Amino acid sequence: MTTTRHSRVGDATSPPHGERNTALVEELRTSGWVRTDRVAGALEAVPRGHFVPPELAAQAYANEVVFTKRDIDGTALSSVSAPWLVAGMLERLAPHEGDRVLEIGSGGWNAALLRHLVGTGGHVTSVDIDPDVVNRAVSALADTSWRDVHVVQGDGRDGYGDDAPYDGIMVTVQASRIERAWLDQLAPGGSLVVPLRVRGMGRLLTFTAENGHWRGGGWEQCGFVRMRGEGSAQDTGATFQVGDGVRLRVHDSPLPEASALTDAALHGRREMWSGVTVGVTERTRPLVDLWLATILDRYGRLLGDTAPSGGDVVPLSGGSSATWTGTTLAYVAMRAVDDSGTRFEYGVAWHGPDTELAEQVTDQLRAWDQQQRGGQGPSLMLYRDQAPSPSTTARVLGRGAPQLVLTWPR
Numbered sequence: 001m002t003t004t005r006h007s008r009v010g011d012a013t014s015p016p017h018g019e020r021n022t023a024l025v026e027e028l029r030t031s032g033w034v035r036t037d038r039v040a041g042a043l044e045a046v047p048r049g050h051f052v053p054p055e056l057a058a059q060a061y062a063n064e065v066v067f068t069k070r071d072i073d074g075t076a077l078s079s080v081s082a083p084w085l086v087a088g089m090l091e092r093l094a095p096h097e098g099d100r101v102l103e104i105g106s107g108g109w110n111a112a113l114l115r116h117l118v119g120t121g122g123h124v125t126s127v128d129i130d131p132d133v134v135n136r137a138v139s140a141l142a143d144t145s146w147r148d149v150h151v152v153q154g155d156g157r158d159g160y161g162d163d164a165p166y167d168g169i170m171v172t173v174q175a176s177r178i179e180r181a182w183l184d185q186l187a188p189g190g191s192l193v194v195p196l197r198v199r200g201m202g203r204l205l206t207f208t209a210e211n212g213h214w215r216g217g218g219w220e221q222c223g224f225v226r227m228r229g230e231g232s233a234q235d236t237g238a239t240f241q242v243g244d245g246v247r248l249r250v251h252d253s254p255l256p257e258a259s260a261l262t263d264a265a266l267h268g269r270r271e272m273w274s275g276v277t278v279g280v281t282e283r284t285r286p287l288v289d290l291w292l293a294t295i296l297d298r299y300g301r302l303l304g305d306t307a308p309s310g311g312d313v314v315p316l317s318g319g320s321s322a323t324w325t326g327t328t329l330a331y332v333a334m335r336a337v338d339d340s341g342t343r344f345e346y347g348v349a350w351h352g353p354d355t356e357l358a359e360q361v362t363d364q365l366r367a368w369d370q371q372q373r374g375g376q377g378p379s380l381m382l383y384r385d386q387a388p389s390p391s392t393t394a395r396v397l398g399r400g401a402p403q404l405v406l407t408w409p410r
């Protein structure tokens with residue numbers, strides 16, 4: 001068992017942690033991530049710096065993730081999650097005094113926050129697959145008033161049955177599916193907060209109980225370290241190199257032929273514009289991406305390196321929604337419509353002879369504008385087994401059970 005040395009801070013008020021922590025909580029309030037006094041109080045009481053390894057102490061009170069463990073290839077394996085994200089997840093779960101809560105993916109900080117929120121009458125269990133992380137969390141929680149958090153090593157896909165049922169489950173690692181064990185371990189009326197990969201896009205979702213199933217919502221964009229353990233290989237999706245520094249990531253979709261993509265990329269870029277214009281402050285891209293991801297049968301994310309040299313295949317920064325046929329690759333493009341740089345038009349860039357594909361995506365951009373823009377967004381229902389009978393406009397996400405059914409309002 002390895003142990004990590006931690007700075008000991010006693011309580012929230014001991015300097016220098018106290019002042020820096022208070023400034024962080026203030027920042028989270030001002031930016032709207034913290035909405036309630038309860039969550040603000042928990043963040044005040046549990047200084048993040050206590051859970052960040054001493055060699056990374058300089059990063060402890062920045063509103064950013066602190067990576068604490070990486071794979072030999074540099075892939076992040078564990079972290080102390082970003083404060084804005086932790087605050088947002090706590091606001092969503094909103095645990096009450098006396099609740100029993102399961103955290104999946106440990107580190108100590110969030111478990112201590114949860115423990116503060118549920119109080120001495122409640123109980124927090126935290127499960128992590130990595131023994132180093134478990135030891136680090138146990139060591140950081142020892143000698144604090146949150147030391148009775150039950151930190152266990154195991155695969156969080158199985159939840160942790162021995163301490164169930166839970167009033168809330170908070171998953172702090174990227175999930176590719178909802179596990180049945182989580183639903184089985186939730187108390188009646190319990191809620192689940194989970195960063196779920198929806199056709200390759202990380203979205204933070206909250207599920208609350210409703211007449212024998214769960215209603216999901218939230219859709220905030222987020223990224224977490226990937227889930228490890230058995231079954232993780234099938235979660236990773238497939239990556240296709242399209243050109244130098246440009247690749248297509250495909251999850252939960254029929255796969256393209258690799259050679260068809262590289263052949264398509266040899267065709268010059270053509271563009272088709274939709275007439276749909278948006279202001280940058282509207283933040284429409286996450287919803288437009290979700291619309292296309294749940295409307296198009298063949299869907300992937302086209303991603304470029306910071307300085308891609310894949311010829312004229314140029315995805316948007318942060319990635320473009322993409323689709324393909326046997327000969328053609330099409331993806332979302334944007335262009336400025338005035339000199340202020342604050343208004344843009346959605347369009348489609350495509351490579352290959354299939355102009356119909358570009359037209360189809362352009363039509364869907366217009367359909368989003370006419371039917372969904374400014375609306376309430378899709379409804380999402382989670383069923384432990386099968387959905388009763390999804391309507392014709394519904395889309396089943398992922399494979400098998402539990403089943404997630406998404407429906408856009410018409």
Ligand SMILES: C[S@@+](CC[C@H](N)C(=O)[O-])C[C@H]1O[C@@H](n2cnc3c(N)ncnc32)[C@H](O)[C@@H]1O
Nearest residue numbers: 078080081105107110128129156172173227228
């Ligand atoms: C983002 S970190 C958790 C951060 C933490 N909740 C905090 O307080 O900041 C994600 C953790 O999930 C763990 N993890 C990865 N796969 C897992 C699995 N299958 N079951 C449980 N934990 C897993 C990793 O080891 C990592 O420590």
